[in-house]
Amino acid sequence: MSPSQARTFTLFSEHNPLRNVVGIVVLTTLFYFIGAELRLVEELSLFWPLNGVMAGVFARYAYLNRLHYYAISYIAMLVYDAITTNWGAVSLVINLSNMVFIITVALLVTRDNRLKKETPDPVNALRLFNYCLLAALLCALVGALGSVGINRQTFWPLFADWFSEQFSTGVLIVPCLLTINYPRFERSLRIEHLMPVVALMVSVAASVVIGGAGALAFPLPALIWCAVRYSLPATCLLTFVTGALEITLVANSIIDIAATTALTTPMMFSARLGIATMAICPVMVSVSVAAINSLIRQVSLRADFDFLTHVYSRSGLYEALKREEGLRKNRHLTVMLLDIDYFKSINDNYGHECGDNMLAAFAQKVQETVGADGLVARMGGEEFAVVVNSVSTQQGYALAERIRTSVEQYPFNWRGKTLFLTVSIGLGSGQYGTSTLIDVFNRLMTEADDYLYRSKKAGRNRTSAQITEVPTKARASSPTEQL
DSSP states (O other), X not given: OOOOOSOOOOSOOTTOHHHHHHHHHHHHHHHHHHHHHTBSXXXXXXXXXXXXXXXXXXXXXXXXXXXXXXXXXXXXXHXXXXXXXXXXXXXXXXXXXXXXXXXXXXXXXHHXXXXXXXXXXXXXXXXXXXXXXXXXXXXXXXHHHHHTTGGGOOHHXXXXXXXXXXXXXXXXXHHHHHHXXXXXXXXXXXXXXXXXXXXXXXXXXXXXXXXXXXXXXXXXXXXXXXXXXXXXXXHHHHHHHHHHHHHHHHHXXXXXXXXXXXXXXXXXXXXXXXXXXHHHHHHHHHHHHHHHHHHHHHHHHHHHBOTTTOSBOHHHHHHHHHHHTTTOSSOEEEEEEEEETTHHHHHHHHOHHHXXXXXXXXXXXXXXXXXXXXXXXXXXXXXXXXXXXXXXXXXXXXXXXXXXXXXXXXXXXXXXXXXXXXXXXXXXXXXXXXXXXXXXXXXXXXXXXXXXXXXXXXXXXXXXXXXXXXOOOOOXXXXXXXX
16 A cells, blocks of 8 residues: 555645654653554553654655664654653663554555555555564563563563554554545535445444444444545544554453453453454455545556557547547637558558657647647548637638648657658638537548648648638658668
């Protein structure tokens, strides 16, 4: 799972070390304070968000992965302990265990991010689960060794408590930190959009009312519904809030997972692990949905755009026209049909690789001339179409002439040789009144095709339209070469 590329809160800056130092100190101190306020026993916390938050921060901002930034976070922990506790040397080991978790997760996620995967990957999400598991084991080993004797506990109970807490908070928090971005709200929020959240709230309430070990799994269907309905960042946030809430409710016996016996450390251990395991399910589903949507967009993009020239394909042009329906204020349309003159000679004399490069360069030149006000599409072979919203036929004709002359004068380079192309253009232009844009386009395409034939018959390298019986000055009738 890679960090979101969307615009985020600029607490850190790659080019401002002082801001980074302040940000690390503030976050470390803030979440250390929150964890300290949730202490279950004297030195051990019910819910310790610091490590998950800082691991997510260091993983999200790769430029923070420097020894001095890690050292600053560690020193901030020690300073907080020095001010608020009298632990002495024990603080060195306990906070070292925190850094073990933070560094392990951050380095492993950063390594994955070097692969630069743009598509969310369910396997990558599962690796994040494993990274939190490994980091929690190492953190628990160091922390338990440094905490033996606290509250008269021995190594294994401390290890179990430390591991379960670090693992559960890591799985809940790290995905949230890696994906969080500025929220985007729909203007027309309907009640059905909120139904997954309502179902989630009802399931948590049911966990409180019904109780028992199975109550911890009650929110899972609602979380999966959220994963299908909402974005990955929103799903991670809802999963985090639900998991943290369940841990708090279990610890305070509000969710009673063992009605006949008092809550013990092994029960808390089991509850945390169960919640952590449950938490990965909606994240996996959400990542899978995001991956599927990304693939659908890619397939759609390939269908709508010509792979070689990067302009619209024939089918993509029709889809674009459907989207344009109703957006055009001017009711006058110009359709141009362009055909590269003697293009077969390019392939015959220089090879198809040269021909492909010439097609791509030609399409780019046409798109550059048309700009953002028109649609350019490859209709097949060396034939292209341009659709523009013009004020008049004369304006459309003037644009066609600019395209023709810009292509005629543009030097196309191929392996040290300079080649020139010419293009024949036919125009169809007119009002489209109450007809649909697609219907008008089809009619004008037929007209443009007829005038394209006239341009070719008249000697090529010219523009023909209904308003012209005056031929444009022809240049060379075939591509020329400069060595």
